[in-house]
Amino acid sequence: MQGDFFAKRRRNSLIFIAILLLLTFASIIITEYNVVKGFTSVPKAVQWAFSNFYPNEKAMNKLPDILVKLKKTVLMSIAATTVAAVFAFLFAILGSHTTRINGFFSSISRAIATVFRNIDVAAWAMILLFSFGQSELTGYFALFFGSFGFLTRAFMETIDEISSSSVEALKATGANYFPIIIQSVIPSSISRMISWILFMVETNIRQATLIGILTGTGIGFSFSLYYKSLNYHAASLVVIVVIAAILIIEYISNYVRRVIM
Structure with a gap:
């Protein structure tokens, strides 16, 4: 057999x-x-x-401007991720099997999360270009929608995996809905959720470079501008700066994860 x-x-x-x-x-x-x-x-x-494809002395003169664009890209990625995390938490509470109010709201929340999660950030950028044009707002909303879909699904699974036993225990004692969320769900799942948020920040910094090429903003636009003008030395400097920023953010994220987990 x-x-x-x-x-x-x-x-x-x-x-x-x-x-x-x-x-x-x-x-x-x-x-x-x-x-x-x-x-x-x-x-x-x-x-x-x-x-x-390497930075020369002339390319290094453009470093201050590249760092300014990089700062804007990083801050936009962090802002889009953190705001998306707030909305994702609310939808995850409604969609989770552990904390849902009823099946209807749970199904709606899960359906919205599925739609947003399965549309790529680049696709969101192209869709939003028709409404907002080539602007930083387009990049922000593209990162926001992509982060919202991913984090909603991640938060739902986290709540169902970690909080189910404690939620059932509080329900058995007669606790109401909001005290259960505050006293059980948030304390038991907050560290895992922060880990997901940090992961999303890392991902969005990478995505923001591509989004910048499409929307004409940030560090991505600088790379596109230098590359199209055949200034490969400056374009290589942009790549090096982006890689360095990603490695630094990843190091910080891993350190925070070790502290909170």
Whole structure:
């Protein structure tokens, strides 16, 4: 019996691999992608990067302006994430199986979170461009909507996973709805929620660079401007500054997680 089970798993795995290979070859044929040329061009690309894509003395003169744009991008990412976290917490309370008021509000909350979570931040930016144009407000709302959907789902799972036993205990004592939220849900899940918020801040700083290219704002616009004007040395400086900022934010986030978890 056990042998049949493992044989079935191996057969299913082989079928999956065969389908995956078939789709890969079909994609290569349809797109006319030259696999050999793709791999052989990698050394040339690396050589070009080392020859052209590095900051020189002239590019370093643009560092103050790049840092100003980076500051705006980071602050916008933090603001969008924290405001989205407040709304996400409210919707998570309504949508969680542990703290929901009734099934109707829970279903509505989960449906809204699903819609917002499954639309990519870049897609939100393109949608919002029609309403707000190329402005920082477009980038802010794109990050806000993306963060709201992700955090709502994360908060729901956190509440259901961590707070269910304590909520049931308080309900058994006759506690009302709001005291349960204040005395049980928030204290038991706040550290995990802060961890999710920090993760979202890191993600949004990366996303904000792409959003800036679409909306013509922030550090992303600086990169686009330098790259399109063939100023590769300044563009490389933007990339280095963004990577450094992400690493610093990640270090701070990991330190905060170690403290609160």
